[in-house]
Amino acid sequence: MKFKHAMLTDIGNYRKLNQDYAGFSENGNGYAFGIVCDGMGGHAHGEVASKIAVEKFITLFDSQDFNGMSNKDINRWLRNSVNEILNEMVEYSNDHFETKDMGTTLTAILFTKVGAFVVNIGDSRTYKLVGEDLHQITQDQNLWNSTPEAERNDMKISGLYSEVNEVTFWKVLTSALGPQKTLRIDTYYIEEMKGIYILTTDGIHDYMDNDLTISTLGNKKIKLKDKAFYIIEDAKENVSTDNLTILIIEVE
Numbered sequence: 285m286k287f288k289h290a291m292l293t294d295i296g297n298y299r300k301l302n303q304d305y306a307g308f309s310e311n312g313n314g315y316a317f318g319i320v321c322d323g324m325g326g327h328a329h330g331e332v333a334s335k336i337a338v339e340k341f342i343t344l345f346d347s348q349d350f351n352g353m354s355n356k357d358i359n360r361w362l363r364n365s366v367n368e369i370l371n372e373m374v375e376y377s378n379d380h381f382e383t384k385d386m387g388t389t390l391t392a393i394l395f396t397k398v399g400a401f402v403v404n405i406g407d408s409r410t411y412k413l414v415g416e417d418l419h420q421i422t423q424d425q426n427l428w429n430s431t432p433e434a435e436r437n438d439m440k441i442s443g444l445y446s447e448v449n450e451v452t453f454w455k456v457l458t459s460a461l462g463p464q465k466t467l468r469i470d471t472y473y474i475e476e477m478k479g480i481y482i483l484t485t486d487g488i489h490d491y492m493d494n495d496l497t498i499s500t501l502g503n504k505k506i507k508l509k510d511k512a513f514y515i516i517e518d519a520k521e522n523v524s525t526d527n528l529t530i531l532i533i534e535v536e
Contacts, residue, residue, distance in 0.1 A: 285395065285477065286536045287316045290508035293529040294516050296487055299325070303388075304485050304529035305334035307342045317345040318531050319392035322408050322485040324460060325526065332380075333373060333388035333462055340369045341392060350396050355473065358396060362403045363469050366390070370461060377463040387462030391422055391483050395535065400474040405461050409489050410472075413480040413501050418494055421472050425459040455486075481533045482515075487526030491519040501532070508532050 287310055295302040303323030310316045321337045323330025344365045350358065377383045389406025402410050407424040423429055459468040480501050484492075492515055500506065500514050516528045 285314055285316075287395070288508055288534040288536075289318065289532060290512045291529075291531045292509070292512040292516060294520070294527065296524055296527050297520060298525045299527055301331060302527045303330040303334055304487070304527040305331070305338045305388075306483070306529050306531050307338040308531060308533070309342045309345055311346060313349075313351065314397065315345075315350055316395040316533070316535075317342065317392065318481075318483055318533050319390065320408050320483040320485060320529055320531050321391075321461075322389040322406070322487075322527070322529070324387040324389070324457075324462070329380075329383040329386040330388060332376070332383055333386040336373055336376060337369050337388050337390050337461055340372050341365055341390075344368065345394070353396075353398075355398060355401075358394065358398070358401055359471050359473075362392075362394065362401060362471055366403065366405070366461065366467075366469050370463075370467065373461070374463045384463055387460040387465045389457070389485070390461050393481060393483065393533070395477055400477045400535075402472040402474065404470045404472070405459055405467065406457050407455065408483065408485050411482045411484070411489075412474070413482075413498065416498060416502070418482075418498050418501075421474070422470065424455075425457060425468060425470070427456050427458060430458045478535050481535070483531040483533075485527060485529045487524045487528040488516060488519045488530055490526075491522040491524040493518055493522065508534060 306320045308318045321334035323334035389408040391408040394401045404422040410421045
């Protein structure tokens with residue numbers, strides 16, 4: 285497999301600090317790893333949490349030999365890696381007490397010889413371009429998605445559904461990565477790896493125009509770094525109020 289990638293982050297129009305962090309790495313055995321984290325803006329030192337998560341995960345990837353590992357082994361490695369990151373955050377916060385409440389979302393994708401594996405915490409997202417559809421692989425870990433399906437259906441029937449989606453309350457995270465956060469690790473498996481993937485923070489996907497994003501990603505005449513720029517600019521024009529980070533990965 286061959287990998288191309290473009291990574292871009294923007295502080296946005298309203299924040300004084302960029303708490304997003306992202307990374308991408310390849311090793312010599314045909315494996316690749318991409319990750320995007322969004323430090324929690326309402327908490328002190330979210331930028332520390334996101335940086336620790338990205339740098340530690342990439343270090344773990346770079347030192348790991350995946351040859352001969354089964355799907356179950358790789359899934360276990362992803363979960364163990366998250367716990368190692370959490371341990372490092374706890375140790376850091378013990379030395380820097382002011383960071384005890386730090387936290388971050390995390391979405392990452394690992395490309396191996398047996399498929400692609402996605403790990404997700406919080407509400408950053410991983411998508412794959414499938415034909416003319418932008419397929420969302422991950423599910424946001426928030427109050428709306430934690431609400432029982434029957435209750436959500438009642439809201440839709442009552443006509444409150446569109447209003448509910450606009451209420452910030454329902455986007456409150458139910459899981460995040462940090463010393464004092466509730467943690468739930470979701471993993472996903474993709475058998476057919478070839479294609480275009482994007483990993484985004486909510487400063488992008490909550491504001492981007494999906495049709496425009498699909499058109500941009502599918503345009504072979506546009507360079508990857510320019511695609512990243514156009515998608516961020518679209519979200520900013522749609523009045524994104526957050527930091528914006530995107531990682532585009534093209535697998536051939």
